[in-house]
Amino acid sequence: MENDVVGELLCVEAELQDVQDQINILLDHQERLYRKQSELKALLEECKTSENEANNNASIAAEDWSGNFEWDSRADDIRFNVFGISSYRANQREIVNAVMSGRDVLVIMAAGGGKSLCYQLPAVLCNGVALVVSPLLSLIQDQVMGLTALGIPAYMLTSTTSKEDEKFIYKALDKGEGEMKILYVTPEKISKSKRFMSKLEKCHNGGRLSLVAIDEAHCCSQWGHDFRPDYKNLGILKVQFPNVPMIALTATATYKVQTDLMEMLHIPKCVKFVSTVNRPNLFYKVLEKSSVAKVVIDEIADFIRQSYPNNESGIVYCFSRKECEQVAKELQERGISADYYHADMDVTAREKVHLRWSKNKLQVIIGTVAFGMGINKPDGCSKLKFSWLSLVRFVIHHSLSKSMETYYQESGRAGRDGLPSECLLYFRPGDVPRQSTMVFYENSGLQNLYDIVRYCQSKRNCRRGAFFQHFGEPLQDCNGMCDNCAYGHEIKEVDTTYHAKVIVSLLRDMQDNEQRATMLQLVDRLKVKMKKLGGSNNSVPDLKKDELEQLIIQLILDRVLKEEFQHTAYATNAYVALGPLWKLALQGKRPVVLEICMGWRSNSSIRKDARHSQASGLEMKLDELRKELSSTHGGIFPHAVLSSQQISILSTQKPTSIAQVEKLIGKVKAEKYGSRIVDLIQQYVKLGQPDGDTSNSSVAEASEQNRANKRPRKNKTLVLIESSEDDEE
Numbered sequence: 001m002e003n004d005v006v007g008e009l010l011c012v013e014a015e016l017q018d019v020q021d022q023i024n025i026l027l028d029h030q031e032r033l034y035r036k037q038s039e040l041k042a043l044l045e046e047c048k049t050s051e052n053e054a055n056n057n058a059s060i061a062a063e064d065w066s067g068n069f070e071w072d073s074r075a076d077d078i079r080f081n082v083f084g085i086s087s088y089r090a091n092q093r094e095i096v097n098a099v100m101s102g103r104d105v106l107v108i109m110a111a112g113g114g115k116s117l118c119y120q121l122p123a124v125l126c127n128g129v130a131l132v133v134s135p136l137l138s139l140i141q142d143q144v145m146g147l148t149a150l151g152i153p154a155y156m157l158t159s160t161t162s163k164e165d166e167k168f169i170y171k172a173l174d175k176g177e178g179e180m181k182i183l184y185v186t187p188e189k190i191s192k193s194k195r196f197m198s199k200l201e202k203c204h205n206g207g208r209l210s211l212v213a214i215d216e217a218h219c220c221s222q223w224g225h226d227f228r229p230d231y232k233n234l235g236i237l238k239v240q241f242p243n244v245p246m247i248a249l250t251a252t253a254t255y256k257v258q259t260d261l262m263e264m265l266h267i268p269k270c271v272k273f274v275s276t277v278n279r280p281n282l283f284y285k286v287l288e289k290s291s292v293a294k295v296v297i298d299e300i301a302d303f304i305r306q307s308y309p310n311n312e313s314g315i316v317y318c319f320s321r322k323e324c325e326q327v328a329k330e331l332q333e334r335g336i337s338a339d340y341y342h343a344d345m346d347v348t349a350r351e352k353v354h355l356r357w358s359k360n361k362l363q364v365i366i367g368t369v370a371f372g373m374g375i376n377k378p379d380g381c382s383k384l385k386f387s388w389l390s391l392v393r394f395v396i397h398h399s400l401s402k403s404m405e406t407y408y409q410e411s412g413r414a415g416r417d418g419l420p421s422e423c424l425l426y427f428r429p430g431d432v433p434r435q436s437t438m439v440f441y442e443n444s445g446l447q448n449l450y451d452i453v454r455y456c457q458s459k460r461n462c463r464r465g466a467f468f469q470h471f472g473e474p475l476q477d478c479n480g481m482c483d484n485c486a487y488g489h490e491i492k493e494v495d496t497t498y499h500a501k502v503i504v505s506l507l508r509d510m511q512d513n514e515q516r517a518t519m520l521q522l523v524d525r526l527k528v529k530m531k532k533l534g535g536s537n538n539s540v541p542d543l544k545k546d547e548l549e550q551l552i553i554q555l556i557l558d559r560v561l562k563e564e565f566q567h568t569a570y571a572t573n574a575y576v577a578l579g580p581l582w583k584l585a586l587q588g589k590r591p592v593v594l595e596i597c598m599g600w601r602s603n604s605s606i607r608k609d610a611r612h613s614q615a616s617g618l619e620m621k622l623d624e625l626r627k628e629l630s631s632t633h634g635g636i637f638p639h640a641v642l643s644s645q646q647i648s649i650l651s652t653q654k655p656t657s658i659a660q661v662e663k664l665i666g667k668v669k670a671e672k673y674g675s676r677i678v679d680l681i682q683q684y685v686k687l688g689q690p691d692g693d694t695s696n697s698s699v700a701e702a703s704e705q706n707r708a709n710k711r712p713r714k715n716k717t718l719v720l721i722e723s724s725e726d727d728e729e
């Protein structure tokens with residue numbers, strides 16, 4: 001009898017095992033399907049975009065936006081003589097023409113691509129006033145400051161506008177008195193000020209409203225990353241002024257967001273211009289963030305000192321205002337000229353910092369997102385007499401952004417002139433709950449956050465590829481311009497199936513006892529539990545605190561765990577709880593592998609491949625020249641010290657002697673480099689054109705490699721060219 005029972009039990013257990021195996025197979029299949037689903041979704045977006053682009057292109061071809069228009073010569077004159085811009089960038093001419101033809105236009109153009117000119121030039125070209133809706137005061141102040149310096153009568157009507165200016169603006173709208181070409185307002189002005197709307201109405205009735213521009217238009221869509229409720233009401237503008245052309249501009253909009261914002265703004269038949277999100281000149285890198293605050297600041301200060309000794313500008317983004325102040329103070333203590341900028345400061349203090357920074361009196365600005373969205377540093381192309389040093393050469397994220405969109409935009413503040421620049425992101429799992437408590441109530445807030453967390457956790461995939469995938473764009477070559485492609489990581493794979501099981505059983509016990517744990521509390525309990533269990537099981541690798549945090553985040557991303565939120569009187573707390581797939585982990589049937597980063601693979605084949613793929617022809621020759629210069633002076637290629645204006649002058653004038661180079665762009669330290677510099681500059685200029693620039697990755701590789709080796713450079717920038725007067729402030 002007993003034997004029979006034992007036999008039957010064995011059969012049941014075997015059957016159970018079978019069932020479990022089948023479940024595992026199905027779950028694996030489910031995971032593959034999930035992956036396939038997201039790939040297909042991305043593909044679908046891509047198809048829709050291309051289909052739409054094809055339609056657009058068809059209409060563009062039919063209407064030929066690049067063709068001849070009556071305003072061509074006037075537009076060229078204003079572009080060059082007012083804005084100081086020698087030639088249009090991709091799509092700019094077509095956009096200007098579409099707006100001037102009275103069409104509604106949607107512009108999706110990479111950060112720093114030159115969206116402003118697309119509405120500012122028509123605004124100057126047309127009679128009357130152009131209304132620009134922009135989300136942030138700092139952005140508006142920045143634009144008005146820039147336009148005023150160009151001699152364009154631009155105003156803003158915000159809470160900071162003086163009574164006197166307000167009076168002038170209302171008179172200009174009402175009666176067309178005074179000279180006003182561009183008026184900036186925040187979306188709140190449209191939805192909340194009846195007085196303003198009635199004056200705008202009068203301006204329109206008098207035939208003086210030339211166009212309406214909606215900047216950062218993704219804020220209209222609740223699917224966008226920065227949804228602003230007041231943007232929802234901007235549809236009123238098209239209803240009230242149906243014949244006034246509307247131009248909506250954004251750097252990032254998935255297909256869903258594009259459709260949404262076209263609907264909200266009532267511009268269903270707009271002409272759409274979509275450019276790539278790729279910023280080939282930006283080097284993306286994610287760094288492990290130490291749990292010791294001081295170490296992070298030391299690293300940032302070292303980075304700035306070693307890589308940007310010539311006061312090149314940069315931005316450091318922090319999570320909170322308090323953190324901004326702290327980081328600024330600590331960087332100052334380490335000798336870095338830095339200051340903070342956030343929404344808690346009064347307007348005058350903010351303006352002061354902004355001005356010091358844009359005039360290059362301040363090397364680094366420490367900001368929150370409010371700063372990021374709104375800042376522009378002039379470059380050598382514009383007529384503003386700022387030094388080329390004012391450009392943002394690096395953006396460091398001291399803390400995680402809340403989404404891929406936000407990170408793309410914030411990091412995109414670097415290298416808006418197209419020259420090589422660096423984007424560093426310090427990531428530690430412990431920062432995730434800080435962000436999740438801020439975004440969990442937003443539409444897709446957690447999903448968006450987990451996407452950027454995946455980006456940070458990834459130690460193998462191309463960072464640029466992650467952006468293409470996210471924005472549903474076909475992949476493009478990274479050219480070794482991210483850490484993973486340039487040199488990769490040394491990765492140790494640790495089997496943490498057992499740890500995952502312990503985490504789940506610990507959480508289940510806590511849940512049964514109606515207890516909760518934050519990530520930190522869970523890690524502490526886990527350490528105690530693992531210690532107890534570890535005594536009898538030596539084969540289980542011991543994980544450090546950071547690694548346990550990394551594992552918990554991985555389990556959250558894999559839906560074994562999830563985050564739950566609870567409000568207290570003072571804050572919102574994030575707790576770790578069991579996710580939909582917890583049973584799987586408890587049974588220990590599916591291996592959980594943790595990838596632990598052991599450092600950079602400095603001599604990796606990946607890096608050689610990246611280098612090999614671009615080292616051809618002239619590039620190799622340039623490499624030789626660069627090495628020659630480096631060996632004699634320890635510096636790098638002149639890329640870092642030539643302004644875009646200088647490059648553009650050199651590329652059109654093609655100097656053949658040092659004297660000519662000097663005549664065109666200023667003094668050259670010729671005594672050291674002889675006539676070789678002319679050769680080098682000419683070849684560089686040829687390569688350095690936006691379409692054919694293959695030298696970037698080598699520059700970044702060289703500088704990254706240097707940093708990876710912790711070899712302090714004597715002087716990062718080899719100052720071959722001294723600024724001509726035109727480039728000075």
Ligand SMILES: Nc1ncnc2c1ncn2[C@@H]1O[C@H](COP(=O)(O)OP(=O)(O)OP(=O)(O)O)[C@@H](O)[C@H]1O
Nearest residue numbers: 087088089111112113114115116117251379381382
């Ligand atoms: N055709 C051009 N040639 C050279 N420089 C240009 C051209 N068009 C714009 N720029 C310059 O490029 C820089 C970025 O332009 P702009 O501020 O319009 O970018 P954006 O697309 O609005 O970026 P973001 O989304 O980050 O605000 C500015 O300094 C501008 O003067």
